[in-house]
Amino acid sequence: MPLEDQQLPASGAGAASQESVALLAQCFHALGDNIERVVKGKRETVELALVCLFSEGHLLIEDVPGTGKTTLARCLAASLDADWHRVQFTPDLLPSDITGVTVYRQNTGAFEFLPGPVFANIVLGDEINRASPKTQSALLEVMEERQVTADGSTHAVPRPFMVIATQNPVDMGGTYPLPEAQLDRFLMQVTLGYPDHASEVAVLSGAADQSGVEQLPTIATDRHIAEFVRLARRIQVAPRLYDYLVRVVAATRELPEVRLGASPRGSVALLRAVRVRAASQGRTYALPEDVKALARPVLAHRLILTPEAELSGRSGADVIAEALATVPVPQTGAAG
Incomplete structure (x- = not known):
């Protein structure tokens, strides 16, 4: 059921109240249930995407074609009453096709900035690594600073602001690897993988019933998400x-x-995600379990391994698991 405006959590300083956190958890799980009506059998990945949303972070979904990357992004956008734009990244895409362009208006004798598709609450960048590095770099400023600079003028994007990008593995044809500076701006990188047998049967059944993204109800507004971001x-x-x-x-x-x-x-990204995970479980405080649960999706894509480690088949996820195993876990709770 959609949340009512009067259910918005009270803004303010200090620690989050149990009542406000309960509202956040209610919205979080309602969104998860809504998305799972289309994206079957991927609850863990869906919840990671929602952690990104409530952290006002950016999400990178990498997997082979046909596994539902774009569907997940569209379901998340469709579940919100918020502005969202989709950009199909292609080799001939220009930076101004994303950020916008300044034009001269002859009738007024003045220059006017025409905002690009990046001016939305949710921006879906489909197959982001098919565009050239020059075009990919157009997102660097807006992903970090929530603003676009064009011809010496700065233009703020709406808040909350989230980029959801999909990409195919870099060893597939027609792809460019994302630069490290851009990878570091994604709060998380996740994969969907192939569904299990029962989930794939459910997908086929849903296709026969013509149920899909277009039938999803709206669960929350941009105002809800903005308040929950502040609450977290x-x-x-x-x-x-x-x-x-x-x-x-x-x-x-x-x-x-x-x-x-x-x-x-x-x-910083891991801390933001940890707080959201704690709130999504109805807690007003974070635990070491939150750090352990989110360290891999938040940190693994930021690592660059040595050539020897890559040749031996090691991955960023393996390194994160080793790091977690070497650091003693503190005994802590709400009071620290």
């Missing part, structure tokens, strides 16, 4: 949990198979 920032994090989180991130920089470890931006 007030989830309590104990001092020992801050220390644990930083030690996990630092461990990725110290392992010999890592050429470039997770950046401080990765630490």
Whole structure:
């Protein structure tokens, strides 16, 4: 059922109240149930996407064609009463096709900025790694600073703002690897994978019933998400949990198979995601279990391994698992 405007959590400073967190959790799981009406058998990935949404972070979905990457992104956008635009990334796409262009109006004798599709609450970048590196770099500023600079003028994008990008594996034809600076701006990278047998049967049954993205009801508005983003920032994090989180991130920089470890931006992203996961479970405080659950999707894509590690088949996820195993888990709770 859609949330009513009067159910918006109360804004304010200080720790989040249990009542407000309960509303966030209600919205979070209602959105998950709604998306699962179309995206079958992928609840864990759906919830990771929602963590990104409530963190106001960006999501990168990588998988082979036909596994539902774009469908997941469309379902998330369709579940919200918010502005969303879709950009199909192709080799001939120009940066101005994304950010917008300044034109001269002869009738007024003035220049006018025409906003591009990036000016929306949710921007779906379909097959983002099929565009050239020059075009991909057009997203760097807006993903980090929520603004676009054109001809010396700065234009803010709507809030909340989220980029959901899909990409095919880089070893497939016609793809360009995303630059490290852009990868680091994605809060998470996830994969969908093939569905299990029962889920694929359900997908076929839904196709026969003509149920799909177009039939999904709206669950929440952009106002709800904006308030929940602010609420999640007030989830309590104990001092020992801050220390644990930083030690996990630092461990990725110290392992010999890592050429470039997770950046401080990765630490900030992990903290934001941890707070949302705690709130989605109805807690006003974060736990070490939240860090362990989110470390791989938040940090793995930020790592650059040594050539020797890559040749031996190691992955960023393997490194994150090793980092988690080497850092002692603190005993902490709401009070720290």
